[in-house]
Amino acid sequence: xxxxxxxxxxxxxxxxxxxxxxxxxxxxxxxxxxxxxxxxxxxxxxxxxxxxxxxxxxxxxxxxxxxxxxxxxxxxxxxxxxxxxxxxxxxxxxxxxxxxxxxxxxxxxxxxxxxxxxxxxxxxxxxxxxxxxxxxxxxxxxxxxxxxxxxxxxxxxxxxxxxxxxxxxxxxxxxxxxxxxxxxxxxxxxxxxxxxxxxxxxxxxxxxxxxxxxxxxxxxxxxxxxxxxxxxxxxxxxxxxxxxxxxxxxxxxxxxxxxxxxxxxxxxxxxxxxxxxxxxxxxxxxxxxxxxxxxxxxxxxxxxxxxxxxxxxxxxxxxxxxxxxxxxxxxxxxxxxxxxxxxxxxxxxxxxxxxxxxxxxxxxxxxxxxxxxxxxxxxxxxxxxxxxxxxxxxxxxxxxxxxxxxxxxxxxxxxxxxxxxxxxxxxxxxxxxxxxxxxxxxxxxxxxx
Numbered sequence: 001x002x003x004x005x006x007x008x009x010x011x012x013x014x015x016x017x018x019x020x021x022x023x024x025x026x027x028x029x030x031x032x033x034x035x036x037x038x039x040x041x042x043x044x045x046x047x048x049x050x051x052x053x054x055x056x057x058x059x060x061x062x063x064x065x066x067x068x069x070x071x072x073x074x075x076x077x078x079x080x081x082x083x084x085x086x087x088x089x090x091x092x093x094x095x096x097x098x099x100x101x102x103x104x105x106x107x108x109x110x111x112x113x114x115x116x117x118x119x120x121x122x123x124x125x126x127x128x129x130x131x132x133x134x135x136x137x138x139x140x141x142x143x144x145x146x147x148x149x150x151x152x153x154x155x156x157x158x159x160x161x162x163x164x165x166x167x168x169x170x171x172x173x174x175x176x177x178x179x180x181x182x183x184x185x186x187x188x189x190x191x192x193x194x195x196x197x198x199x200x201x202x203x204x205x206x207x208x209x210x211x212x213x214x215x216x217x218x219x220x221x222x223x224x225x226x227x228x229x230x231x232x233x234x235x236x237x238x239x240x241x242x243x244x245x246x247x248x249x250x251x252x253x254x255x256x257x258x259x260x261x262x263x264x265x266x267x268x269x270x271x272x273x274x275x276x277x278x279x280x281x282x283x284x285x286x287x288x289x290x291x292x293x294x295x296x297x298x299x300x301x302x303x304x305x306x307x308x309x310x311x312x313x314x315x316x317x318x319x320x321x322x323x324x325x326x327x328x329x330x331x332x333x334x335x336x337x338x339x340x341x342x343x344x345x346x347x348x349x350x351x352x353x354x355x356x357x358x359x360x361x362x363x364x365x366x367x368x369x370x371x372x373x374x375x376x377x378x379x380x381x382x383x384x385x386x387x388x389x390x391x392x393x394x395x396x397x398x399x400x401x402x403x404x405x406x407x408x409x410x411x412x413x414x415x416x417x418x419x420x421x422x423x424x425x426x427x428x429x430x431x432x433x434x435x436x437x438x439x440x441x442x443x444x445x446x447x448x449x
Contacts, residue, residue: 047086
């Protein structure tokens with residue numbers, strides 16, 4: 001029997017970008033035909049996609065580590081490296097993606113075909129053909145590919161069903177869903193038979209809807225007792241709630257009305273379930289005492305404005321009217337609901353005028369530079385090549401880093417850290433490096449002599 005997994009921690013790694021190529025075109029009678037190094041390929045993305053044929057996260061429970069393909073290195077003759085292969089991970093409709101460390105909700109995936117790039121592949125490095133300009137005609141270096149994103153995310157499935165069957169353990173919910181649909185849940189005479197949600201498809205006239213038999217409740221579930229939130233999470237997206245009340249219980253202090261009040265209190269305490277349409281099912285009327293008790297409590301529940309059905313999941317008595325009543329309520333909820341659209345991902349561009357970096361004074365003559373561009377350029381630089389390091393200095397100067405250091409009070413010889421203080425690159429800063437000086441032989445820079 002297949003397992004149902006509704007929460008997993010997924011470790012994902014996007015592909016690294018391929019390095020650019022530093023190459024010079026050579027042929028007979030043309031020993032220096034100009035730079036012809038191609039760019040590195042882009043690393044593959046890790047993409048989550050809502051798939052209508054996926055109903056569980058079981059696959060990721062067994063294989064929690066997923067990695068996209070790396071980009072290939074550029075080659076001579078202006079041949080770019082191949083892009084890394086994206087990896088598309090199918091998830092059920094209604095999957096919530098969270099940051100595993102902070103619990104922050106990253107995206108709520110609703111709608112078949114909705115996609116979310118959970119980890120973006122690294123950019124490929126530029127080859128020396130792309131880096132050539134009027135001043136640097138034959139660069140002796142290329143840029144390195146960037147590492148792909150790496151993340152630890154939590155996938156949480158909130159079952160997307162139309163009707164939720166709620167009730168105490170052993171109230172007969174599993175028997176009811178088995179009688180209404182082709183689902184075959186585990187059924188036995190002891191509490192907490194259902195530890196995982198069971199789904200069944202029910203047809204009532206022209207209405208086809210999904211019923212979720214979810215784990216039973218106990219007092220205090222909204223605070224996490226018993227199955228607690230493991231249960232309530234699956235009720236959250238159901239449009240209709242059906243109370244299944246046991247009319248044949250022999251437990252002291254239990255009766256259908258008390259059970260109803262306890263479950264309603266837990267649904268109300270959870271916070272978002274009070275306004276859903278309700279039906280009440282008095283189950284096990286095939287038992288003589290059960291029918292007598294149902295006749296007593298039915299008027300009490302109807303006085304509260306509830307529609308009440310007396311049924312027996314064992315003998316199938318009363319199931320047809322109940323199925324049509326549920327179908328009617330589901331059809332009404334669907335008609336009133338807005339059209340389901342795929343999740344819209346929000347892109348927040350940097351505000352106009354932002355420099356893209358910041359400079360922070362750490363102590364007397366130590367400064368930290370942070371920002372997307374400087375840190376990205378650091379990752380692209382081959383520090384074994386002096387010309388590549390000089391090119392980095394030119395880029396930082398054009399961005400305005402040197403001016404910002406001067407304004408922050410940096411003096412010659414200051415220690416400048418680009419990136420984090422623990423893992424960033426450390427430089428001894430000398431101001432007013434002239435970016436227009438001759439570069440010298442390929443692979444070198446006269447400023448770094």
